[in-house]
Amino acid sequence: MSGPTDPQANNATGAASETGTGVDHAHVRPLLEDDGSRDGPAILTWMVGLLLVPAGVLLALGLRGAADSRDPRIPDLIAEHLPETGVSNPVTGVLLNFRGYDTLLEVAVLVAAMVAVWSLDRGQRVFGLPAGRARDEPVLAAVLRLAVPTAFLTAVYLTWLGSSEPAGAFQAGALLAGAGVLLTVARVMRPPTAAALPVRIIAAGGVAGFVVVGIAVLPFTGAFLAYPEGWAYPLILGLEAALAVAVAVILVELFVDVPSIPAPDSTLDTVDPTGDPLGRALAPDATPPDPGAP
Template identity: 35%
Template structure:
């Protein structure tokens, strides 16, 4: 381990400790975002660029924006909501110590597991079967082929989270378009017009590149959701009272295409989610893009806390 890696581990640990022990909510949120960015750098150092992209886009990016948006709602509800005293100093320090102890126990357990089994066996098997996966990127092959059931269930969990959020939606949640704060600057429309197409293009590239290099549906979908967040914050998208047919279709598109591809080819291959060699590559691309669209829209609706979205009136 290099000196840089040791310093990075210390920085991540210190930031995580401060997230728990910070005296006010806003400072904790900012520290959480910074911790996410440092964790993304740690994943890069561990040769896991896919996880680094997911951590930066979802963990530090969208989740950080969601926490800041929630803090803003508390401010609008009344200063006493955001500034009310939280847990005592003793409780915060106990929580920090407990989190640190849990981290040490997990690290010890992972080390013991790694030394108890052949850690390269699973990776070797995945690489040996990469030719039949339809993609050249091992992580994408694992997600869509070797553990496709897990990926399908993860999409189901994401949809259930959205349904739960909509059912439990609080009237205090800020609905985009209710006020024009943040859109009064003439620079905002220009930035949205310039950067949103570039962000969407970047997300599309990440989905496509997932077949050959680090990237994929979750990373690309998170970036596309970021473009939607920009449209919301820039006043281009407003809240809608109902979830339209198009949005409903796009929300279930990933699960539908993934499941349909597995079911329709069962008579030919004799197993669920077993694909013919001649069709496996185009099917993987189709599934990846459908998943990315559903992920992007789900994350965007989770961020806004609204039933639906519509274009702003001209």
């Protein structure tokens, strides 16, 4: 049997419920609002789905066949010819000497991802604040003083260690990227967006380094990315260093330039009646045209 109802308790409960609902609505509403995008025809979605099913089946069959046809002598062959690679780590020897094409394509995929993300945002979004306006937080400053130099030194060590132990450019690049993200979030470093020419040059430096080295060794070995005897170690170490920097810049750029989901902007309707397919607001310096102007 329920007791008497307290009107003040009901009012407080109702107010708290309305407040919570309002807060939730304020957070969820930007995700539910129409951002101006338009869904494609339903028939197109079904056609794409029907094409993906057989493609997935063929891919699975191909991977199964590749696993069954693997030569069991490969590990022994790698160990036998490892001294020719100039390094003592078999993973580095395979990825940067025997199968240098694989690493070249891996870096090319990262560059393609950066280009795709940049094409979505075109460098319009401003992330953080310019350098010199860092947050005045003692804890954050202490973390930066400790973490960033440590990350840099460890990345250099991992780049060098990759020739003999499980390490290398990608591990070092990821560590440098973490330091870069920390500096960007703390507003110490200007965000390295892909709209900046130096960022594009550094990001493409990994792929460019591979191509340049591969072409340079052609007159001596007659094969692309086949290093001359005695030059394998310095060339691999140089490529590792270039890759580490390129990977770091690309990862930080992907963190900075990925478009967020902004609140709906009514000015988009005055610029393009169909709406912006990405739901982005106008650039800070852009001025909407006057609808009544000729």
